[in-house]
Amino acid sequence: MDIRRMTAVNTAKAASWASRLLGKGGTTFSGKLAMKMDPSVLKDLAAQVRKKIFVTCGTNGKTTTNNLLCSMLEAQGYKVVCNRMGANMLEGVAAAFAGAADLAGNLDADYACIEIDEASAVKVFRYFKPDYMIITNLFRDQLDRYGEIDIIMDVLEKAIRMAPDMKIIVNGDDSLAAFMAQETGNPYVCYGISEKVVSGQENSREVREGRFCKNCGALLEYDFYHYSQMGVYHCPSCSFKRPAIQYDASNVSFGNGLSFDVSGRHLEANYRGFYNIYNILAVWSAVSEAQLPTDRFNEVLGSYKPQFGRNEVFRLGESRVLLNLAKNPAGFNQNIAAVLEDKTPKDLIIVINDNAQDGKDISWLWDVDFDSLSHESIRSITVSGIRALDMHLRLKYVGIKSTTSPDTASAIRQKLSEGCKNLYVLVNYTALYDAHKLLQEMEKKYEH
Amino acid sequence: MNIKIVHLYPDLLNLYGDRGNIQCMVMRCRWRGIDAQVKEYRLGDRVDFSDADIVLLGGGSDREQQIVCTKLQSIRSDFSAYVEDGGTVIAVCGGYQLLGHYYDTPDGRMEGLSLVDLYTQQGSPRLISNVILKNEEFPYEIVGFENHGGRTFIGDNKPFGTVAFGFGNNGEDGKEGVMYKNVIGTYLHGPLLPKNPHVCDRLIGTALERRFGSSQLEPLDDEDEKRANRYIVERFVKEEKQASDR
Numbered sequence: 101m102d103i104r105r106m107t108a109v110n111t112a113k114a115a116s117w118a119s120r121l122l123g124k125g126g127t128t129f130s131g132k133l134a135m136k137m138d139p140s141v142l143k144d145l146a147a148q149v150r151k152k153i154f155v156t157c158g159t160n161g162k163t164t165t166n167n168l169l170c171s172m173l174e175a176q177g178y179k180v181v182c183n184r185m186g187a188n189m190l191e192g193v194a195a196a197f198a199g200a201a202d203l204a205g206n207l208d209a210d211y212a213c214i215e216i217d218e219a220s221a222v223k224v225f226r227y228f229k230p231d232y233m234i235i236t237n238l239f240r241d242q243l244d245r246y247g248e249i250d251i252i253m254d255v256l257e258k259a260i261r262m263a264p265d266m267k268i269i270v271n272g273d274d275s276l277a278a279f280m281a282q283e284t285g286n287p288y289v290c291y292g293i294s295e296k297v298v299s300g301q302e303n304s305r306e307v308r309e310g311r312f313c314k315n316c317g318a319l320l321e322y323d324f325y326h327y328s329q330m331g332v333y334h335c336p337s338c339s340f341k342r343p344a345i346q347y348d349a350s351n352v353s354f355g356n357g358l359s360f361d362v363s364g365r366h367l368e369a370n371y372r373g374f375y376n377i378y379n380i381l382a383v384w385s386a387v388s389e390a391q392l393p394t395d396r397f398n399e400v401l402g403s404y405k406p407q408f409g410r411n412e413v414f415r416l417g418e419s420r421v422l423l424n425l426a427k428n429p430a431g432f433n434q435n436i437a438a439v440l441e442d443k444t445p446k447d448l449i450i451v452i453n454d455n456a457q458d459g460k461d462i463s464w465l466w467d468v469d470f471d472s473l474s475h476e477s478i479r480s481i482t483v484s485g486i487r488a489l490d491m492h493l494r495l496k497y498v499g500i501k502s503t504t505s506p507d508t509a510s511a512i513r514q515k516l517s518e519g520c521k522n523l524y525v526l527v528n529y530t531a532l533y534d535a536h537k538l539l540q541e542m543e544k545k546y547e548h
Numbered sequence: 549m550n551i552k553i554v555h556l557y558p559d560l561l562n563l564y565g566d567r568g569n570i571q572c573m574v575m576r577c578r579w580r581g582i583d584a585q586v587k588e589y590r591l592g593d594r595v596d597f598s599d600a601d602i603v604l605l606g607g608g609s610d611r612e613q614q615i616v617c618t619k620l621q622s623i624r625s626d627f628s629a630y631v632e633d634g635g636t637v638i639a640v641c642g643g644y645q646l647l648g649h650y651y652d653t654p655d656g657r658m659e660g661l662s663l664v665d666l667y668t669q670q671g672s673p674r675l676i677s678n679v680i681l682k683n684e685e686f687p688y689e690i691v692g693f694e695n696h697g698g699r700t701f702i703g704d705n706k707p708f709g710t711v712a713f714g715f716g717n718n719g720e721d722g723k724e725g726v727m728y729k730n731v732i733g734t735y736l737h738g739p740l741l742p743k744n745p746h747v748c749d750r751l752i753g754t755a756l757e758r759r760f761g762s763s764q765l766e767p768l769d770d771e772d773e774k775r776a777n778r779y780i781v782e783r784f785v786k787e788e789k790q791a792s793d794r
Contacts, residue, residue: 243564243695248609307567311559317615319559319591460678461693463737466565489776493742496772497571 105145106205108138112198127187131195142190145197146228148207149181152390153228156215156382157256158236158277160431162188163407165236165379166215168400169386175400176393178210184407188217193224218252221259229263232389234382238276239309239328239430240467242459249309253280260284269385271378272345273330275320276310282343283314289389291347291381293326297354298374301325307429307467315340327374327437328430347385349377355441363388369401372411373438375431409532411438414539417546419521421512423535427458427528429467436472439524445477447519449511450502451485451531458529462487471498479520484508485531509538516542550583551601551755558588558606560616561643564695566606568739569638572748573602580766582752591616595623597630601755607641607737610653610697617646617658624661631663636755637731640740644725644733645698664728665705668698671718678784679716679736681709681724686746691780692736694724700735702726708734713784730754743780745773 112134119129134141146153156166163186170182183196193214201207216224218238235256240249257280260268270281272290281288301324308329313320318337325331334341349360358377359368362384369380380401387394406412414421426432439448454462465487473481473495481502483491488504495502505511508531515523527535553573558566570586577584589595597603608616631637637647645651648666651658660667674697681690690709699718707717708725716724717735725734732751734740741748749765757763 240563248563248611250609250611307562312612312615460676461564461695461738463565463568463693463739466568466571466739466742467562489772489779490743493772493776494568497568497575497742499575 102144102205104138105141106203108134108141109145109198109201109205110203111137112195116195116199127183127185127195128189128191131187131191131193131198134198135191135194142194142197142227145201145207146212149209149212151178151210152231153212153214154232154234154386154390155221155224155230156213156234156236157218157221158234158271159218159239159241159428160434161236161375161379161382162186162215164376164410165234165382166213167407168379168404169234169383170213171400171404172383172387172397173211173213173392175396179208181207181209181212181214183214186215186407188215189220190223193220218256222255222262225259225262230266232267232269232386233260233263234386235268235270235277235281236378236382237271237274237330237430238280239428240307240464241428243461243464245456245459249276256280257284260286267389269382269389271330271382272343273326273332273378274310275329275333275342276314278343279310279314279340289346289385290343291349291378291385292342292345293349293352293360293377293381294332294345295350295352296324297352298326301327301331304469306433306469313338313340327434330378347381347388349381352377365394365397367398367401369404372441373434375434408536409527412536414543415546416516416539416542419516419519419523421516421523421525421539423525423527423532423539425529425532426526429464432468432526435526436469439526440472440475440477442522443477444522445479445520446522446524447480447482447515448473448478449482449484449508449515449523449525450491451508451525451527451535452483452487452491453485453528453530454487455530458531462490465490465494470495470500474498474500480515482511482515484511485527508535512538512542549581549756549760550585551577551752551759552599553584553586554595554597554600554603555586555588556595556603556605556643557591557608557616559590560612561606561608563607563609564641564693564737565739566604566640566737569604569606569640569741572739572741572745573752576745576748576768577752579768582756591619595626597626597635600630600635601759602636602638602751603627603630605637605639605643605646607643613642613646614658617660620646620661621659627661628663631729631731634730634754634758636751636758637663637733638740638751639731639733640737641696641735644735645700647726647731647733648700651698664702664726664731664733666700666702666726666733668700670697671699672697675715675719675735677714678780679714679724680712680781680784681716681736682712683709686750688746688774688777689781690736690744690747691777692734692738692740692744694735694737696735708732708736713788730758743773743777745770
């Protein structure tokens with residue numbers, strides 16, 4: 101028995117329990133405490149994972165992908181360590197392991213599924229080297245915190261080189277992620293969609309990252325785009341091209357639910373949003389690479405409850421409210437597309453904050469294609485949050501009227517009483533927790 | 549009346565919502581019955597400055613800026629003639645640095661356009677902040693967000709504003725941006741123009757003046773813009789005060 105580790109684990113558990121009691125997300129705090137009491141707690145606990153450690157990195161889709169993978173493993177009867185709540189910096193990862201350990205400071209786990217913030221991977225990999233890393237995509241996000249996307253790529257590449265045996269499972273449709281995976285020299289496999297399924301992308305004004313070949317600087321040529329820089333591409337002047345896709349989705353359909361075939365299997369899920377095809381494909385690839393059974397895959401997809409704020413549905417009396425996190429241009433565009441897949445009348449509330457975790461710089465709002473919100477099915481738009489005035493202005497300059505409401509709770513209440521019973525709430529990061537809590541409380545009230 | 553807005557290399561220089569600046573100029577023209585057309589030039593295109601009324605040069609990542617910079621020399625003499633003739637230019641972040649003689653980084657020197665007498669040196673750390681500027685030529689404050697590693701020095705040129713909050717050109721001399729003839733260069737994005745309609749109207753005004761000899765702009769209802777501007781000013785002036793009280 102390691103007394104030091106035991107104390108660290110128990111202190112973290114107590115801190116996490118206490119902060120939950122106080123109604124605060126204390127994951128980071130408890131992880132910090134554990135690492136302070138026993139600096140090797142993360143290393144020791146990770147070493148006790150019996151089979152494999154998966155990590156998920158990338159700008160968007162980390163939490164959904166990672167949690168879905170965890171659910172797949174649990175459905176097979178395995179014990180899994182997972183940072184389900186999405187606390188993905190070093191302290192959050194430590195907290196996940198400490199939280200999963202027993203009171204003697206020992207871990208009883210077959211697998212670990214850990215999402216890691218791209219910039220934190222270099223720190224986390226000092227404590228353990230994962231067996232697999234999923235890279236979902238690379239988009240501009242929080243430029244004020246991380247600087248340019250090139251900086252994120254550099255630091256992520258550095259982390260990958262710390263674990264040369266780790267197999268990378270990468271979205272091959274993303275030229276940036278695919279290039280990076282190839283550069284590292286690590287073993288890698290790709291997932292992607294080789295058939296054209298999204299129409300109208302040629303004329304999209306969407307900001308696309310990585311238009312230029314990372315290898316030689318020439319403008320990449322695309323056969324077609326799925327969204328943003330996702331698509332089928334090659335460099336006209338050097339040998340860089342979309343890599344071979346081992347897990348290729350075909351017969352793709354999306355809209356009201358989504359389905360596709362991969363590796364000779366038909367997968368379907370009742371999710372909205374094209375991007376969820378990639379999230380599911382990533383999980384399929386990871387499970388297949390680790391040679392785990394896939395017989396219950398569809399069943400798990402069907403019963404999977406998304407982490408809060410990821411397409412989360414609330415029933416408030418006769419009204420249906422869908423809460424979704426939208427924190428950068430690529431994510432926001434995908435969310436807007438998902439909102440518009442629902443053709444019935446709806447009200448929309450957009451909440452924009454500019455706290456440190458959101459990015460203090462909100463200029464990214466102008467890279468989102470809000471134009472498409474001038475759609476007949478959208479009956480009203482209310483803007484809220486710390487930067488409601490900026491959001492209001494953003495819509496004004498595409499000729500869309502909105503109402504500003506300083507407080508999200510009253511905006512939601514108002515729409516519930518006078519709206520069309522179908523409400524979408526799109527929020528960025530720090531607005532999510534409060535909006536979720538609020539809707540959950542309201543839902544409970546309606547039930548009683 | 550119609551004017552032409554030239555957007556240089558939007559596929560490379562588009563880091564901080566620069567599309568918002570274009571959108572703002574277009575809409576503020578349209579609301580006044582002025583037709584504003586946007587012409588985008590890609591790398592390698594021959595840029596026609598003869599029918600340009602406003603030129604926008606945005607910001608990109610260092611890598612993309614490097615790509616632009618190597619190709620930029622071919623348009624230097626036409627661009628310079630346009631500026632000297634009183635052509636209106638708005639250059640933001642990386643675009644602002646490119647207006648000057650050079651940008652020195654540890655990896656070497658990026659040659660600029662030398663349109664304005666200024667230069668930039670890379671420094672550390674990056675200067676990242678909300679910004680509030682004062683300039684008596686404008687009826688109220690100019691607000692925005694800065695995020696730059698470069699330290700820019702403008703010599704005897706007139707700044708775009710004096711820094712009331714934030715870092716400015718180099719974090720040392722209290723100046724931000726540059727104004728030279730009808731050129732405005734600045735680190736401010738956010739994007740710059742939507743919350744600063746007075747700056748946007750100045751650009752439109754100088755463009756109309758040069759093209760049609762008149763710059764009388766019909767006033768617009770700017771309540772929303774002013775409220776958003778005011779919010780930033782009040783919030784960060786308060787923050788500054790609290791910091792100095794401590």
